[in-house]
């Protein structure tokens with residue numbers, strides 16, 4: 167994926183423990199509303215990071231930015247050593263073209279709060295469509311991969327149904343399988359259980375725990391399920407007004423937060 | 437009275453010409469509608485602007501005058517002329533295609549943004565998203581307004597008779613000049629156009645049912661008065677039968 171051989175930055179795939187995601191001075195505004203405020207942070211390969219914070223603090227915007235659904239106003243984002251929104255030409259950073267963005271984006275998968283399955287495709291095609299048409303897998307390959315994933319998420323018998331014939335919990339599992347079918351290095355999860363009926367939440371969270379434990383996918387996770395966050399997270403980032411005001415391992419953030427805002431926030435939701 | 441001879445010599449071929457004009461101009465209108473309609477959702481303003489201009493121009497233009505222009509003005513300007521059938525077909529296709537583009541644009545705009553985002557998250561290209569996600573989902577919404585438009589177009593094919601295309605209206609007019617029997621001739625024409633419209637509507641209904649099944653919606657029951665009465669207000673309970681279960 168490297169573009170310019172003479173560039174000074176490290177273009178090699180990161181070895182374990184190196185920075186997989188890196189935000190440098192990222193600012194995003196919607197009108198006058200500064201949603202991300204000169205944000206810097208990085209995530210190492212294989213880590214599970216949970217983003218917490220009050221409503222409107224910018225958590226979703228971070229994930230949408232990584233998924234290139236919104237663009238930053240300034241600053242840079244690097245994924246796996248490549249700039250996400252920029253290309254280097256003769257040592258100069260320029261806005262990236264569509265194909266460069268798509269190439270870098272292939273490392274990233276996302277699961278949405280509202281599932282967003284394709285209603286015009288059966289479960290199996292929801293999962294195989296992108297591997298076939300984006301990654302160029304053969305139909306057989308993609309289908310056998312999809313069957314494995316459906317087994318993992320426990321939906322083998324629903325393979326030939328349309329999304330509208332599934333419950334919310336089942337749809338969300340299909341959405342997880344669909345994202346995993348692209349073999350992403352990074353998985354973004356934005357409140358993936360908050361649209362579910364309460365009795366369906368535990369099943370989906372268990373599945374995600376499973377995936378966190380058995381794969382080396384890097385996860386960025388926005389959730390209000392604090393027990394889940396405590397279980398899977400290596401790091402917790404506390405957001406407020408577009409800034410990270412506190413970060414650290416879950417034991418520390420949840421048990422003895424330093425910042426007053428963090429304390430207030432945790433008291434409010436626990 | 438209308439002789440069998442005349443019917444066979446003029447009317448039958450006229451019906452066939454009407455169907456041909458309808459077929460060709462429908463195909464052309466569909467191509468124009470999808471092309472202009474999707475271009476009007478482009479992220480480049482210049483493309484949207486040009487496609488929007490096409491729509492505005494052809495919406496504001498009389499298909500009849502445009503047909504005259506193609507048949508009589510173009511030959512003067514270019515020194516060659518279209519076969520009348522093609523003047524008529526082009527004029528109809530381009531005009532009704534403009535209306536159709538509005539249907540396509542509207543239906544595409546009604547596809548939830550979340551679907552586009554899910555497509556981006558899976559790294560589909562813009563064309564792939566259109567072709568595999570957005571158009572298939574918008575398609576069932578397009579069919580009922582397309583049906584209306586198709587009927588309008590079908591009736592509009594009668595316009596080609598004024599540029600000497602021998603469609604069934606042309607045959608009727610010819611016959612009236614010859615026999616002066618206006619009443620039976622025009623009654624027959626009315627019935628013929630109505631029958632065509634009826635057939636087209638049936639075809640479009642079938643298409644609609646198939647399209648809805650193809651986006652995972654329960655195909656609609658036949659909405660005859662009788663079936664509606666018999667089944668009460670029962671719309672499909674099928675979807676709700678499939679909830680919960682299998683989690684945990």
Ligand SMILES: Nc1ncnc2c1ncn2[C@@H]1O[C@H](COP(=O)(O)OP(=O)(O)OP(=O)(O)O)[C@@H](O)[C@H]1O
Pocket residue numbers: 196199201219220221222223224225226227228
């Ligand atoms: N497309 C948009 N246009 C305008 N404002 C937006 C848009 N998207 C987000 N915002 C604003 O950006 C701010 C941050 O939104 P974001 O969705 O990132 O918050 P969040 O931390 O995910 O909140 P929540 O916990 O409620 O999901 C909010 O004030 C929101 O109103």
Ligand SMILES: [Mg+2]
Pocket residue numbers: 225226227388
């Ligand atoms: Mg959010």
